[in-house]
Amino acid sequence: MTSYFIETHGCSLNQSDSEFMEGRLAESGWERAESAESADIVILNTCTVKDRTYYNFLNRLAFYEHLRRQNEPKGKPVLLIAGCIPRAMPEDAHLSDYSLIGPNAIGEIAEAAKEALRGGKARRLDADGDFSRLNQPARRQNPVIEILPISRGCLGECAYCQTRLARGRLVSYSMEDILNRLRRALDEGVKEIWLTAQDAGAWGLDAGNTLPKLLGAISALEGDFRVRIGMANPNHILPILEPLLDAFNDRRFFRFLHLPLQSGSDRVLKLMNRAYSVGDYYKICEAIYSRDSEFSIATDVIAGFPGETEDDFLGTLEALERTRPAVVNRSKFGARPKTPAALMPQHRASIITERSARLSKQVERISLENNRRWVGRRCRVLIDIAKRKGSVISRNDYYKSIIISHEGRSAEEVARLSPGFFCRVELVEASTYHLIGNPFPAL
Numbered sequence: 277m278t279s280y281f282i283e284t285h286g287c288s289l290n291q292s293d294s295e296f297m298e299g300r301l302a303e304s305g306w307e308r309a310e311s312a313e314s315a316d317i318v319i320l321n322t323c324t325v326k327d328r329t330y331y332n333f334l335n336r337l338a339f340y341e342h343l344r345r346q347n348e349p350k351g352k353p354v355l356l357i358a359g360c361i362p363r364a365m366p367e368d369a370h371l372s373d374y375s376l377i378g379p380n381a382i383g384e385i386a387e388a389a390k391e392a393l394r395g396g397k398a399r400r401l402d403a404d405g406d407f408s409r410l411n412q413p414a415r416r417q418n419p420v421i422e423i424l425p426i427s428r429g430c431l432g433e434c435a436y437c438q439t440r441l442a443r444g445r446l447v448s449y450s451m452e453d454i455l456n457r458l459r460r461a462l463d464e465g466v467k468e469i470w471l472t473a474q475d476a477g478a479w480g481l482d483a484g485n486t487l488p489k490l491l492g493a494i495s496a497l498e499g500d501f502r503v504r505i506g507m508a509n510p511n512h513i514l515p516i517l518e519p520l521l522d523a524f525n526d527r528r529f530f531r532f533l534h535l536p537l538q539s540g541s542d543r544v545l546k547l548m549n550r551a552y553s554v555g556d557y558y559k560i561c562e563a564i565y566s567r568d569s570e571f572s573i574a575t576d577v578i579a580g581f582p583g584e585t586e587d588d589f590l591g592t593l594e595a596l597e598r599t600r601p602a603v604v605n606r607s608k609f610g611a612r613p614k615t616p617a618a619l620m621p622q623h624r625a626s627i628i629t630e631r632s633a634r635l636s637k638q639v640e641r642i643s644l645e646n647n648r649r650w651v652g653r654r655c656r657v658l659i660d661i662a663k664r665k666g667s668v669i670s671r672n673d674y675y676k677s678i679i680i681s682h683e684g685r686s687a688e689e690v691a692r693l694s695p696g697f698f699c700r701v702e703l704v705e706a707s708t709y710h711l712i713g714n715p716f717p718a719l
Contacts, residue, residue, distance in 0.1 A: 277307040280389065281315035281353065285332065286323025288472040288506065289379075289443075290359055292414075292423040294321050297358070297385040299413030304386035308415075313343065315353045317389050322359035324438045327610030333361055337370060356392045358382065360442035363401050365613060378402055379443055380428065383412065410453040420660055420696040421468045422461035426454055426490070430474040431481065432509065435549045435620075436581065438612040443474060446482050451490055455497075462499050467696050468660050468671075469494075469503045477508030477516070488519035495526040500698070502658055504675060507534040507576075511551040513560055521567050531568055532602075532675035535560060536576035540595030541588035544581055549616070554595060561599045572674045574603035579635050580628030581609045582620035589631050593638055602646055602676070604639040608632045640708050647706035650676065654702045654716055659695050668693055670701070670713065677710040678703065689715075 280301055284294040297319060298308065309315035320336060323329040340355050347353075356375045363378030365371070375398035377388045388398040409425065416422065429444040458469060471490075473479060479487045487508070494503060513520065513535065524531055535557070539545050542553050564571045577592055596604065608628050611618035657670035657678055670678045678701060682690045693699065693715065701713030 277305065278393065279307045279309040279314065279316045280319060281309045281312045281317075282319045282321060283312065283336065284321040285329060285336075286321070286325065286359065288423050288470055289425060289428075289474065290321055290323060291417070292425050292472060293359070293379055293382055294319075295414040295416055295423060296409070296412060297321075297382050298415035300383065300385050301389065302415055303413050306386070306389070312340070312353060317356060317393055318353040319356045319358050319385070319389070322357060322361035324360040324364050324442060324612065326607055327612065328608075330361065330612075334370060354392050356389055356398070358385070360439055363442040364438045366399075366401060373397075375399070376401060383409075408449075408453060410449055410457040416466075418661065418695065419464075420466055421470065422458070422466040423470045423472055424454065424457055424461070425449065425473060426471050426476060426479050426506075427473045431478050431512075432475065432551070433549055435547065435616040436578070436609070436612065438615055439474065441614060446475075446478055448479050448481070448483050448485070450483075451480075451485065451493055454490065455493055458494065458497065462497070462501060465696065467501050467658055469501060470506065471503060472506040474507070475509050475512060476506040477512030481512070486516050486519075488516050488523055491520070491523035491529065495523065495528070501528060502671070503529045505529065505533060507536060509550075509552070510535060510537075510556050510560055514552070514556055517560060517563055521563065524567070524571075527673060530572075530671065530675040531570070531673055532572040532574065533564065534574040534576075534603075537592070537595060537599075538576055538578050539581060539584070539588065540590075540592035541584070544584050544588045547583050547617075547620070548578075548581060554591070557595065558599070570674055572602035572676065573599065574605070575599075575601045576605045576607070577635065578607050578609050579631040580623045582611075582617055582622055584623070584631075589634075593635070596638060596642065600642050600646060602643070602674070604643070606632065606635050606639060644706065644708045647676070647708070647711055650703050650711055651706050652703065654700060656698060656700050657713065659693060659697050659699065662695055668695065669710075670699075678713040679710055680713050680715065 282294045312318050322333050344351050358377045362376035375392035378401040381400040381403045384400045388400045391398040427448040429446045431446050655672040657672050659668045659670040661669040663669045667681045700716050702716040703711050703713050705712035
């Protein structure tokens with residue numbers, strides 16, 4: 277039986293794409309290999325959101341070429357490159373010797389893989405026709421988490437973003453298909469749903485619908501499960517803010533929202549071609565905190581965008597201090613090919629590095645202060661990831677990362693501290709990025 281191995285980089289959409297490709301390959305009679313070294317073909321699912329992820333791709337490409345040379349004359353594993361890099365940068369010289377498949381063509385993964393194994397160079401960057409993504413098979417990497425894409429593409433034209441070149445314009449999946457997929461997942465034992473998209477707040481705008489209506493339909497489903505809402509841009513949250521916040525009255529929705537700021541300067545936001553102001557971001561955060569002061573807001577920030585002055589950067593630090601997000605995904609600016617930002621005058625690397633260091637220091641301080649407030653509390657958590665031997669990661673209602681150790685526990689106790697189980701914990705220790713919890717009452 278022909279075997280495959282998928283290596284995935286990037287966002288939850290990429291993770292979902294890999295699960296979908298696995299489902300298609302399994303349906304076509306392929307077998308999953310235990311490692312890249314033992315596979316007939318490796319599918320490298322790539323990310324192009326940052327220059328760092330592109331350089332990581334080049335490193336992985338070199339690794340697989342070295343592996344193939346070690347396995348001569350068989351020359352295995354054959355490499356097929358998937359994801360955003362081949363679709364956004366098909367002319368990249370590093371791709372010329374490989375089969376390529378874009379994120380909107382992954383329904384053809386089995387055909388592309390067969391062509392690659394025969395020695396051909398598959399070029400399937402776009403699907404020939406549309407298909408119902410959510411009605412296709414998938415193989416979950418984590419049996420208790422369903423990564424559920426609710427749309428593909430976006431409505432934005434951000435000056436720095438190359439991902440939009442890979443995934444195209446917004447296409448919302450139907451509410452019926454989303455709910456059917458969710459019901460099947462729950463029937464199969466899933467306990468945590470990730471509603472994922474490039475911009476979840478834009479769901480339905482191409483079809484006369486809105487995100488709160490979808491959340492209302494999900495809320496009508498029975499069962500003890502949790503839902504995490506994916507990244508949503510402020511300009512699409514503002515028009516639906518109050519009904520969106522009403523949805524969180526159902527405690528099965530994690531009180532968590534990924535709301536990217538990118539910059540605390542209106543001038544820089546305009547240069548980025550972001551369709552909101554810093555004031556809009558503040559308005560949303562204030563509305564959220566007025567309902568629940570513990571609500572977890574995640575955000576994204578770029579340091580060193582072209583044209584960003586020291587005062588602009590200080591505005592970003594001020595915005596983070598004022599809103600104190602639970603999670604900050606921070607990036608050094610790196611110009612991506614074929615984006616407007618790549619044509620702008622660039623900062624010296626030393627300026628970007630210095631600002632990034634100051635940003636990191638502030639973010640880590642705020643994160644630790646936020647987490648320390650939770651020490652001493654007791655809460656119910658869902659165990660969702662067996663992170664490493666001897667411990668698991670769990671999530672409370674606010675999607676806080678809480679580690680529970682198996683150390684010193686009986687086999688029966690460990691079995692009850694497995695992904696998919698709920699338990700109560702007492703939070704006993706805080707670090708920058710997670711909390712430590714002990715089951716309470718003791719198991």
